[in-house]
Amino acid sequence: MDEEIKCIGCGSTLQSEDPEKSGYLPASALKKARENEDSEVYCQRCFRLRHYNEIMPVKENNDDFLALLNSIGEKDNALVVNVVDLFDFSNSLIPSLKRFIGKNEFVIVGNKIDLFPKNTKESKVKDWMRQEANRNGLDPKKIFLVSAAKKRNLDSLIDFLAKEGKNKDIYFVGTTNVGKSTLINAILSARSDLKDLITTSKFPGTTLDAIKIPLSDGHYLIDTPGILSKNQLASHLSGKELEMVEPKKPLKPATYQLKPGQTLFLAGLGRFDFLEGEPAGFTVYAARDLYIHRTKLSNADEFYQKHKDDLLLPPSPEDDLGEMKGQMFSPKEKSDILFGGVGFITVPKDVVVKAYTPDGIGLGIRRALI
Incomplete structure (x- = not known):
């Protein structure tokens, strides 16, 4: 049996089976x-961090992640940054965060704001985020909206971290696929002092794979593994399918004039039934490559069974997703019906609709943001 070799950057056992x-x-x-026993070896992730200032996302055991969160609660000098996906906010938020981190302060950073239409009011998005956080028993010190990919709105976040994170370890936490590592990379590229530290320092870490980036005050910016949530659609789809579902450009609204008794399918990941109300326009916000089909409600079940393995892809038959489960909504004001990880549909007031997703994942409602 080959002897275990540890990465000198993060302490993880080196392996070649799973990238x-x-x-x-x-x-x-x-x-x-293995042939050169005296060599100091970095894993691929630490090598790219050291030489290219790039953090690669990594999947870890959830028990390890929870153990790491618990260790934060034992400290009295930490600042926690919970990165969430604005297109799957409820399922990418960590509702038990406060219980794990103790008395340490935390902020919430909503990523992918660049994908919302240009007429979106960021103040309304922040209000909604705070309401949802409060509903989950969380009271963040501050809320930020950023685009890690486009490096948008980073200055205010960096200034806050520089001031409030002084003489503290700064932990970035989040579920998988929220863009946490992309955000850290964007922050590092905007701060020349951090880039200099990365290219000259080793990265102390643990087998939990927490990458610790040294700061000039002797503390660390710490990237933690993304926690895998079964309530996130992204955790059930293949990379190819995610490419179809995740928006790459600002959402282009598509408005459908519907009468009661009509149904919209968002590929096989969402179904929207208009049950009662006056004929009206319903606006879909989803990735441009996602197939949307309108049909009669009376034909919807038959259409789904006939086309769930061809037209209504994703998901594919191989994906670990349950049967479609629905929820009724009767909004009294203009609202967004949420299909977590896929998009949302803006509906008028005084209608009755029913929304479905596989196993009911990601369903919700909020006051219309746009």
Whole structure:
């Protein structure tokens, strides 16, 4: 049996089986490391951090992540940054966060604001985020809206971290696929002092794969593994399917004039039935590549069964998703019906609608943001 070799950057055991797990190193490089016992070896993730200032996301065991969160609660000098996906806010928020981090302060950073239409009022988005956080028993010190990919709105977040995070370890936490590592990379590229530290320092870490980036005050900016949530649609789809579902450009609204008794399908990931109310326009906000189909409610079940494995993809038959489950909504004001991870449909007041997703994942309602 081959002897275990540890990455000198994060402490993870080097392995060549799974690129998405900690300690990954291509087989040829791992073989060379075993042949040269005196060499100091970095895993691929630490190598790219050290030489290219790039943090690669990694999937870890949820028990390890929860143990790491618990360790934050034992500190009295930490600042926690919970990064969430604005298109799946409820399921990417960590509702038990406060219980884990103790008396340490935390902020919530909503990522992917660049994908909302240009006429979106950021103040309304922040109000909604705070209401949802409060509903989950969370009271963040501050809320930020950013685009990690487009490096938008970073200055205010960086200024806050520089001031409030002084003489503290700063932990970035979040579920998978929220853009946490992309955000940290964007912050690092905007701060030349951090880039200099990365290229000259080793990265102390643990087998939990928490990458600790040294700061000039002797503390650390710490990237933690993303926690896998079964309530997130992204955790059930393949990479190819996520490419179809996740928006890449600002959402382009598509308005459908519907009468009661009509149904919209958002591929096979969402179904929307208009049950009662006056004929009206319903505006869909979803990725441009996502297939949307309108049909009669009376034909909807038959259409779904006939086309769930061809037209209504994703999901594919291989995906670990349950049967469609629905929820009724009767908004008294203009509202957004949420299909977490897919998008939302803006509906007028005084209608009765029913929305479905596989196993009911990500369903919700909010006052219309746009």
